[in-house]
Amino acid sequence: MSFEAKTGSFEKMKQLNQSTVLNMIRMREPISRAEIAKLTKLTPPTVSSLVNELIQKNLVTEEEAPSSKAGGRKPIMLRINYSAYYIVGVYAAAEIIRVILTTMDGKIISDYCKEMTQLPSKHEFLNLVIESIHYVLNHTTIDKSLILGIGFAMHGLVNPNEGLAIFSPHLQLENIPIKDCLEEEFDIPVFVENDVRALALAESWFGQGKDVSDFVCISVGRGIGSGIFINSEIYKSSFNTGGEIGHTIIDVNGPKCQCGNHGCLEAYASETAILSKVKSELNNYPDSILFQWVKNGKKELSLNLVFDAARSGDELAASILVETGRSLGLAAANMINILKPSKLILEGNIFLEDKYVLDPLKQMINKYTFKSPHEEISVVCSKLGKTGMPLGAVTLVLNKLFKPEE
Numbered sequence: 001m002s003f004e005a006k007t008g009s010f011e012k013m014k015q016l017n018q019s020t021v022l023n024m025i026r027m028r029e030p031i032s033r034a035e036i037a038k039l040t041k042l043t044p045p046t047v048s049s050l051v052n053e054l055i056q057k058n059l060v061t062e063e064e065a066p067s068s069k070a071g072g073r074k075p076i077m078l079r080i081n082y083s084a085y086y087i088v089g090v091y092a093a094a095e096i097i098r099v100i101l102t103t104m105d106g107k108i109i110s111d112y113c114k115e116m117t118q119l120p121s122k123h124e125f126l127n128l129v130i131e132s133i134h135y136v137l138n139h140t141t142i143d144k145s146l147i148l149g150i151g152f153a154m155h156g157l158v159n160p161n162e163g164l165a166i167f168s169p170h171l172q173l174e175n176i177p178i179k180d181c182l183e184e185e186f187d188i189p190v191f192v193e194n195d196v197r198a199l200a201l202a203e204s205w206f207g208q209g210k211d212v213s214d215f216v217c218i219s220v221g222r223g224i225g226s227g228i229f230i231n232s233e234i235y236k237s238s239f240n241t242g243g244e245i246g247h248t249i250i251d252v253n254g255p256k257c258q259c260g261n262h263g264c265l266e267a268y269a270s271e272t273a274i275l276s277k278v279k280s281e282l283n284n285y286p287d288s289i290l291f292q293w294v295k296n297g298k299k300e301l302s303l304n305l306v307f308d309a310a311r312s313g314d315e316l317a318a319s320i321l322v323e324t325g326r327s328l329g330l331a332a333a334n335m336i337n338i339l340k341p342s343k344l345i346l347e348g349n350i351f352l353e354d355k356y357v358l359d360p361l362k363q364m365i366n367k368y369t370f371k372s373p374h375e376e377i378s379v380v381c382s383k384l385g386k387t388g389m390p391l392g393a394v395t396l397v398l399n400k401l402f403k404p405e406e
């Protein structure tokens with residue numbers, strides 16, 4: 001079932017000019033019809049008729065301008081009515097499925113998290129997703145016909161055109177037909193994208209990428225991925241798999257990566273890599289704070305515990321975190337040299353504290369980025385937090401509605 005074949009309100013709104021007008025209102029609101037005509041180069045009667053349709057659909061509201069300079073008739077200004085429709089955003093990570101329901105400005109109305117305690121089969125995974133979405137929809141009073149679409153942020157390799165999860169490394173599953181399955185169940189348009197690319201889209205709408213047309217988003221969790229935003233669009237490559245910074249090579253003689261190669265960034269700097277490094281080193285440092293904490297199963301080894309130990313003066317923990325930052329910084333510097341984005345946005349729990357990972361990362365970028373003095377590339381942390389990926393899923397739907405397609 002394709003998006004175009006739908007007969008609901010969403011399909012009609014999608015017409016190119018209407019999206020153009022809608023997006024112009026979003027970017028410049030409050031804005032008058034005359035200004036829209038000037039900026040879009042559409043004729044005033046065309047703008048008027050498109051705006052009227054948008055008002056009928058309750059997507060746009062009118063208000064009187066507070067005052068007019070010329071002292072004449074006050075112009076009528078237009079705004080987006082963000083609470084008119086709703087969007088479902090789903091994020092499937094390694095161990096959780098998270099479903100949020102939002103208004104069109106990304107305000108979260110419901111938030112549900114389902115844990116996956118064991119590796120599901122393809123069928124079980126899709127059933128868990130369906131159950132989770134039903135749970136959210138059943139626990140809200142909103143009119144279901146006002147839901148514009150379901151966005152889905154999926155880790156691993158994704159084909160967004162077919163709405164297919166090609167390969168999920170964490171679930172060890174291939175070719176999951178997410179779009180087909182969810183559209184059949186819910187009869188709502190579904191858009192699927194890689195989780196970090198969805199996150200980058202969320203950053204461009206709601207986060208640190210709002211005011212720049214080019215940035216790179218690097219996400220570090222159990223794996224490492226990136227979302228590349230160029231000329232105000234997500235870069236996918238014709239294979240839909242662009243941005244795999246986690247599998248760029250730091251050292252060909254390095255540790256084995258999940259992908260089969262040796263020395264990938266992911267094998268050095270993911271959360272999994274940090275913990276396995278700690279485990280393999282721990283017995284060599286029986287005096288370390290970390291060793292004392294975890295011996296005899298007193299405390300469970302976790303990323304937080306490694307940070308706690310580093311803060312308490314544990315040299316082993318601190319040095320592993322600093323090395324992680326240096327590896328990430330090296331890979332980031334290489335990426336910056338190729339793409340020269342104006343911003344680098346970092347997402348992940350390991351960036352929550354400056355000292356251990358972020359500072360060495362920035363030092364490596366400063367050292368290895370080839371640039372002229374006027375090139376200022378800012379390195380910032382995402383502020384969207386755990387909401388970033390599901391909000392990215394929501395943004396997939398928004399992007400279809402507001403951004404005109406050629």
Ligand SMILES: [Zn+2]
Pocket residue numbers: 246247257258259260261264266
């Ligand atoms: Zn790899």
